[in-house]
Amino acid sequence: MRGLPRWVLAPALLGALFVVVPVVAMVARLDVSGGLGGIWDLLTSPTATDALWLSVRTSLVATVCCVLLGAPMALVLARTTFPGQRVARALVLLPLVLPPVVGGIALLYTFGRRGLIGQHLSVLGIEVAFTTTAVVMAQTFVALPFLVLSLEGSLRTHDARYEEVAATLGASPTTVLRRVTLPLVLPGLVSGAVLAFARALGEFGATITFAGALQGVTQTLPLEIYLQRSADPDAAVALSLLLVVVAVIVTAAVHGGPFGRTDPQVRGAGSSAEGDRGLGGVRGLAAGDQVPAESDRGGPPRTPRASPSASEPVTLGVRVRLAERGVDLDLTVEPGQVVAILGPNGAGKSTVLQAVTGLLPHRAHPPRRARSRRDAGSPGPDGAAPGPRTGAPVPARDELRVTVGGEILTDTSRGLSVPPRRRGVGWLTQRPLLFGHLDAADNVAFGLRARGVPRRAARSEARERLDELGAGPLTARRPGALSGGQAQRVSITRALATDPRVLLLDEPLASLDVGVAQQVRRVLHDAQRDRPRTTLLVTHDLLDVLLLADRAVVLEGGRVVEDGPAREVLTRPRSRFAARLAGINLLAGVATEDGGLLLDGPGLAVAGVVADATSLVAGDPAVAVFAPRAVAIHRDAPSGSPRNAFAVTITSIEPHGQLFRAWGEVTGPREVRDAVGHLAADLTPRSVADLRLAPDEHVWFAVKAAEVQVYGTR
């Protein structure tokens, strides 16, 4: 009862009674005066056993039909989008709302002797109606939606990125389906099959209409019960009981078994390690089972397929122009270079990575204006620059072009797109996305086996790779038994094992504790040092940029607003986002003659010192930057030596190493607030106490001109 209000018990009990009492009433109606032997005789009469056996046989065959037809239907509904999808789903589920008798009539008009298809079959001497086949068809017709619904629900609750990662590891769509998707949703598939079996077992209306009631041929148990109802009510009750017992045994066996437990994937879907752990519960493959490599399926071992390997670092070229996403940028990454892609939420970072993986869902769009988005124009959660506004300039024509080492992987102008599995692009995400039904070694071996390496060789190489990256002791562990950091190590090993030409790191350390993140960062750093690989790294972490990246590219509103050596971008940021990441205050405007800056918008002057006098002339676009440590806080407007003073309202005060960092939002006219935004000031704990500083206080932030560096942004 933990967490549940007590009153829930009452309706729950009422519901249970509503189901159980009629069954009890039926049992009570049973005439036991002749002893249990009498009932036994009824149950073992030839008509009863014929009916039971027929029901079980046809229901099993119907269940198999439901799986064979329903699983592909669920996959199409859950994993693709196409026009009229809602209508298609409604049609698939139609038998759920259709009275079964109507279903039977529909089947009769289709497969009956004079039916739409039946008349042609008749000519060939094939009669379907009123045969055992008709029973199976009637049962499949009514039971199919149960399997589709259950499996589609299961597919939708599972992260499709498991399949995407498998594709980037080199697996073909069929291999992904067999080795990743089906093991992932096996509990949902089994539940759906059980529901379908139960529905088929109890099927009556469609069967009697389409198949009739011929003993041993089409007379299933529900039909036998119906027919006995008037002739021998006791027999009808005894047979009903038999049906109930069979149904309860089947559903209890499955729901009490390994597939009946709560789907752990759904439970842990929120967090990285949890999500991966969840898969530990999938019993699609029993503990020592291995997924057969293509070369393990008999026949001579195949020569491993050639895979694009990273023996020599390659150049990466990316051009993304997508009106729908407001992204318009070009990027060239030198061989072996690690480029950090920075930017506020919605800036287009993931879009760039998706373009390189080949996973970007894209249709060729006609030129158009940016579509109106509810969130367009509002600042991201981090208070940084807004996304594209309605009517903002957008790419004139959609275009995606990705080249790796001179090879064109995507070129929408020529309708060319190499599938993810053939790109030689490794992809690492915030969640490790390890396949929960495989141990660490098999996870790492996955990509090798998808390329045709025999299982034994792949596992042995996987073990070596895990050893190299300090994860040797984890070889035999399933993801459910790994910590977040360990899982990410295995995931890195898995991504590197296929020797990708380009590595994409999408915030791989973001969900790890600080200490663990540092260890994993070191793993990435060492791997790059030992084998330089062209890499794109999306991150919001200053340390990632400083320790891993050679170059930093800042995106805002889908455009590159800053691009340069990582250290320079952080120490001399030219965009507000980079400044914020680096913990520096930044104001943008144009250079003034006296070495200061005239702010964009309000025309407010900021006194400063030109840092790169050689290249800057008055009127040039420029930024003024100053460290939070250089800011002094005053209760009253400061006066005296040349200094810049901003009236602010304190928005937060947070610990920052040995100091405190106070964030203040500039007050004044709207254009001043827009131009300056938030400023940071560092102060000692003692100053915080002396000033009695607290959020919502109005104070002044002052910075001496000598502390403000101005440099050009052209």
Ligand SMILES: Nc1ncnc2c1ncn2[C@@H]1O[C@H](COP(=O)(O)OP(=O)(O)OP(=O)(O)O)[C@@H](O)[C@H]1O
């Ligand atoms: N599937 C999609 N369909 C249409 N627009 C999308 C889709 N995914 C993202 N966008 C839009 O594309 C733009 C870029 O999004 P993207 O996910 O690349 O940003 P991001 O920089 O990775 O953001 P975040 O840091 O939040 O992950 C945003 O305006 C976003 O709303």
